[in-house]
Amino acid sequence: MSANGAATTTIYLDHGATSWPKPPGVAEAMTRAVTELGGNPGRGAYRMAVDTSRAIHRARTDVAAFLGVPDARDLTFQPGCTQAMNLVLRGLMRPGDRVVACSMEHNAVARPLNALAAAGVEVVVVEADEAGVIDVDAVEDAMRSQTTKAVVCQHAGNVTGAIQPVADLADVAHAHGALALVDGAQAGGHLPVDIKTLGVDAWACSGHKGLLGPQGIGLLYLSPACQPDELVTGGSGSGASEEPLQPAVRPDRYEAGTPNTPGILGLHAAVTWLRDNGEALRAHEAALVRRFHEGVLSLPGFRVLGPDLGVPRVPIIALTHERVATDRLAFALDRRYGIATRAGLHCAPWAHRTLGTLQTGALRFGLGYGNTEADVDAALEALAELGEELA
């Protein structure tokens, strides 16, 4: 405890926002990128630049294999999931097009869709159920009457942790001639992902959440059928520099400018760790989230959002209290107990509107790498105390 009474330790339960700490190898890989691999990848044939190019090539190849991407050239490194979803949505949709979206979408999807709607794209939002799960039949009903260019849906909810039926949504989308676009920000690392099996046309992911990489790096898979216009053009290291337009070949088409080598190599190290340890981590996360969910259900006054106990979810639990504002809970958890959580709307007003918590927000606990049963028990004990004290 510090002199002003604030807790000085941190029990980190905000993995839904960004994971911390990172697994072994991530910091070392990033350090190597700035101390040894200083050359600009793809921009020179001197040995240091080629070594950097090789490191990125290996990262792309390994991350593609980890995600079940059939052709690594279809996997691009992006600054983040938000930029990736902007690329997909803004690069594909044109005035007069129609897109069907899920009501649980994060602002990384909702805000581009709002902007596209203002520009003349028809955006149809299908309501999820009270657990935050989208109904495939409802999505299909929304596509029956009119030609739809794309269906966009999260893979897992950043408020509820609900896992969406994205493979079934892809089947339905394709049956109606539409593309299936998925925001995988909360799924990568927390769920086994095989792009080929999912059958989606676009899958974007943050590098810094469940994939355990650093901030500032993300991924975008695009199927050969999915050809959004690139939003950024510039140096590519390939094609003739005198050509006036961005080369059409992948991955270069969607990676204009010098890549984020430290971020890519850090993400590569994280994914390598997940490849070897991900199954055990996922089992650990499932046990922790169940323990926490059960514990919260035993506390008076609290309500857990999202799927019922026992229904698979990514390791996120958001809750409300019938009398205590969640922002006060979050502050007290941090100041008194050193427990890091996130209150508010979680950049997902659509989701909170669906769940009936748009006015109150919720308190989100994101569990993940590095968390223990003791962390969960400490959080439950703190909630029990605060629920009595602040009510």
Next chain:
Amino acid sequence: MSLPAPREFAVFAFATTHDALDAEALLGDLGFEVVPVPAPPDLSANCGIALRVPPEDGDRAATYLDRAGIEVVRRATILDV
């Protein structure tokens, strides 16, 4: 240090750095003496990295690249050290 005398090499150019490095990995695994080089001016419509192999290996390397589905955009012969 004295450089070796210039001699001929077969050079392959690719559409992207990714393709060039796929090709380098493939040919290296097959035992080719493959070296990334700056793309010569007459191949400059392509990736900044080209691959060179000894001239006597050029045809065989091209065959392996074709079988692996790695597209060679251009091929040339250069004098190099």
